[in-house]
Amino acid sequence: MAELKHFKLPDIGEGLTEADILRWDVAVGDTVTVNQTLVEVETAKAAVELPCPFAGVIHEIFFDVGATVDVGQPIVSIQVGEGELVGASSGSGGEDLVPTPPIDGGLSQSVGPTSPNGIPEREAVLVGYGVSGERGRRRKRAKPDAVPAPSANDAFGVTPGAHAANAVVPAGRGALAKPPVRKLAKTLGVDLANIAATGPNGSISRLDVEEAAKLPAGTTTAAPSVDTETRIPIKGVRKHTAAAMVSSAFTAPHVTEFITVDVTDMMELRNRVAARREFREVKVSPLLFVARAVLWAAKRTPVINSTWDDKAGEIVVKHYVNLGIAAATDRGLIVPNIKRADTMSLLELAQAMGTLTEVARSGRTAPADMSGGTFTITNVGVFGVDTGTPIINPGEAAILAFGAVRRQPWVVSSDGTERIEPRWVTQLAVSFDHRSVDGQQGSEFLADVAAVLRDPGLALL
Amino acid sequence: MTLHGHVPPEPDLVQLLTPEGVRVEHPDFPLEITDDEIKSLYRDLALVRRFDGEATALQRQGELGLWASCLGQEAAQVGAGRALRTQDMAFPTYREHGVAWCRDVDPVTLLGMFRGVSLGGWNPNENNFNLYTIVLGAQTLHAVGYAMGVARDGAVGTGEPDRDTAVLTFFGDGASSQGDVNEAFIWAAAANLPVVFYCQNNQWAISEPVERQSRVPLFQRASGFGFPGIRIDGNDVLACLAVSRVALDEARSGQGPTLIEAFTYRMGAHTTSDDPTRYRLSEELETWKHRDPIERVRAYLIREAGVAQEFFDSIEAEAEELAIRIRQACRALEDPSPLSVFDQVYVEITDELAEQRSDYADYLASFEGAGR
Known part of the structure; x- marks a missing residue:
């Protein structure tokens, strides 16, 4: 069965945050081998070629030449293995390239600081493009009187390894916001589902909620679905x-x-x-x-x-x-x-x-x-x-x-x-x-x- | 008579295998070596290069934070590494992957520090290979200190082949300008220590060419400190092996330090964070490609030793297996456990530290789902 793997832009120069795509050496549908050159990118430090970490077929290329890409964003997805694709979707899903150590059963249920929205916050680290998923999860100290609801996970749709570079929250998924922001929204009577998210990893920030509260009731600032508008990056x-x-x-x-x-x-x-x-x-x-x-x-x-x-x-x-x-x-x-x-x-x-x-x-x-x-x-x-x-x-x-x-x-x-x-x-x-x-x-x-x-x-x- | 009129002649360098793969003799450094031994050196060189290339790729794929490639310097490292005896001690920089290989340090272990899951990664005493040292030139002082210990242990000049010990320390042309290295020279000379200073002059201290750092060839500096210096073809594994053996033998026998300048070339970037095309010409790289340390051994084996293609194919296959193992093992490297901070600092853990360790263990155990 085939599997879709995403290659995320790594930090190739110790603390870089972005790179420009200079050249693609592959196209969608190409068969690639491990370490075959995929793309040339230019960072603030150097122009370098990135070798492919997987053997397979190029499934999707997410950025054109000239695009400026943040470290950690998937730049290409590769179909690995034969047969029908499992979990194929555009821009999300697929295996995270960073290896995830075995997940502790008890831990995966916990609502850590990273999990209310299912999107782990990226931490500033020197290696790779940052820890994500289980790797970066800090554990919550046990408090007998504050056991998280067992359904918390389902409610927020935890998807380990999923990447949320897109600022627009896909329809059908819960809005991403930290608990204090949710509290604020509740206090101000704002529906999180109708707010445009500008925070990190597509989350709703405190400012977003405050802005939305100023608008007349019933107005939504959320970006409409992809069908009716196209958002073109200004770059x-x-x-x-x-x-x-x-x-x-x-x-x-x-x-x-x-x-x-x-x-x-x-x-x-x-x-x-x-x-x-x-x-x-x-x-x-x-x-x-x-x-x-x-x-x-x-x-x-x-x-x-x-x-x-x-x-x-x-x-x-x-x-x-x-x-x-x-x-x-x-x-x-x-x-x-x-x-x-x-x-x-x-x-x-x-x-x-x-x-x-x-x-x-x-x-x-x-x-x-x-x-x-x-x-x-x-x-x-x-x-x-x-x-x-x-x-x-x-x-x-x-x-x-x-x-x-x-x-x-x-x-x-x-x-x-x-x-x-x-x-x-x-x-x-x-x-x-x-x-x-x-x-x-x-x-x-x-x-x-x-x-x-x-x-x-x-x-x- | 003027003080500044003298122009020194271009120095010779010891070479036993030409870039074309022709075996040549040197009057001072005869080397008795069988073709099987040369084949084994070829294997070392090829596998080290493959490992190094794979590590570079892993960095580009986000698996390592940084990598310092030894591309082009394999012969300088393998030649020196294979000249060591078991009891000898090596003090590397952060680029001596070829020496680590010769000391039987698993290449995967080397990746730990570059992946950020380890501050070192191996026990220096197990393989007599010290941890990688990032601080430029600092390891030369460590080596000199170790050599002082060797001298005080009386493990020099006894004539017992398994007891007499030499210390081999590595550094680059850039580090040779560091105070630490010069201090190490002074101490080694003053105390006549059993240490060999092995400078891989790869021509570039990141973006600074060596001629901007020194008016004289680096090996000539040794004479000012009162011990011999010699330049060897650092891309000739046989010369590196032969001269390192002599220098290490002389150190073991109590004749004191030597400076070896292995004249080589960094074919790649300083590290993966560096872009050499910004400061050096591609012509230079092309010139050095003709002096490749591996190609000349291959040429020798084919033309002069009549080695068949199967041998090279088998090495290639072995290199490929190594690369696959490295790739998988790298991605499986686990984060260290928090308690491991207590493990390596002291030989014997103090009471106070034992208490801290216990407190910290309790603290960790207070988390949900602890016990992992």
Whole structure:
């Protein structure tokens, strides 16, 4: 009969609390042998490969590459042995990897400090990822007048070795809370079943109860079942993006301006350029011309390409442009930048943009490519939208949003007569930091970008 | 004439088996050894490596809190370990798994401390192998103290092979910079003690390369203390065996201490908490892989001794069995009983301690379900 074994992230470096998953060497369904490398993780101390403790078949992998995992959380489950799986379940059950010495019959019934909720508290120890289950159980001293109810065990569903890394208490199981917290809940008239648990090992803390007591009666704060909501951990790129956006939005007073522009001439120029031999290997996109227009306009309004240095009390105007291009990737939004874009020819710029996009999509963008940007373009048009109010990349003074380029009716005048023609039309929006850039400068910059896209020949002037 | 102009020549090192597995003779250290004995050394080396690898894996699987691998240093350890006589005493660091093996200490026992279920794990007097010492270099002083006892017991220079005793103490290139080690040198020289200082220079004191610690090759330091020092190829088990035998013989016969510098290389991390790729180049590791202590013995046995593949297969099978036993036994290591704190501290338990022990036993018995 097959059995499901869980491999929990061990403390591989004397007192570490977490590690990042760098690489999985196995996939679900793979047959693995003892000591075969499963995964590479990186801790604060070292990047190390973890060998498999069991021979069997990979049943489930709980964390993707890039995830930060707490020591003690199961990272993979392995089906050991042949035949039907016994006790197979996701994320719980299965044998604890830490060996459990024979359980004393009398002890296993006792309600020790670890057992009211069935989840042993992890103790800080140097070996492995902490003791759990029987290993860590402290025994209660006998008191003739305080014999625990024999049913205590059933009531709280003791599951030795079960792991409770999930903060959300699975439905159908008793809420996890220490006796004083239960007492508090009773006093405040709060039902533990309706409270979101934020304490250790998914237990309900004193604070959780107090928070719940403040809400109107009947309200539940408990996380609804998995079907109706997905909880996505805020980490990695998402966490970084959030911090950057908040910091930017609440330190730099944003002003956003919009302009609608006929880019028919630019689109024609694009076709002519794309047909040229030296441009055969590169992508000649409208974005390329927008980038060139920005570089051109930034020369005329240098402050648009600057940094507000609060500490020094100075506005640092850059004489170079590291042009950031916001890129949507599987990992989230990243903004790599093209160093010294202002010195590049159109061809070089096209090549740089191609490389940048490709590297970003494959998730290989180096941190150095994402730092030191001086101005950013976000190409929201690729999603079919007209424009937006972009938030400035921290450390920069402005950002340009480039909307979709569409065929639209446009009033065209020539020789004193006006007529309506279908033209290539787009919208541009620029957000600028009003601490350093005034309305006049921001407006002139935006008008310049629009002008050179409407009439690329202006760049010759 | 300048004081600082002299550049010393690069020192020789004693080698009896080249990295290619060719047996060479050394004028000062002839070694009479049969091919069967070399086969047995090969077995030692292979099993120690397998055990060490398994322990490293167990640490990565959360079964051990820490492990200090001896990968690459097997020959230095086995050569010295096999030069010991029964009555000799060894004082290891925390990495001498190969010496422990030669002293018949069960490898599983070594894991206890690293699993956190034991503060030592074995009786040093049973196998004449002291407990692992974590404090860098401290064991050299313990060894010197032990050697003083040996001298006072008159177990030196009697000419009786089973009585004359030598003390062998281990340390690394990093510990050689410790005060303790230098004090040990001074005492050993002053009292002409029967102690052999065996320094495994594995080139790296965690992340500090040896050349940043010493201007001279480590073995040359001995001359300043007034006793001989010698450098040997620490990846050559035959050289390690031959030179250790001579040094231990001389110690037993009352000629005093020796410093042996076994020039070797730590192929792995300092411990499992360390990441050597952060401070050393992979080229260096590649260079030392060509000097592997086990491969050269294997090459010798195949090419010069005509040993058949079956022999290597049987060693491999034995290593695999050992690994399985280690793995199971490690996971079955039990926590020590609370009362055991009273057991090992004093030779004879005092009345006061006996009372404390009894009180504590009563206290433990007052718990629910006691009696386990």
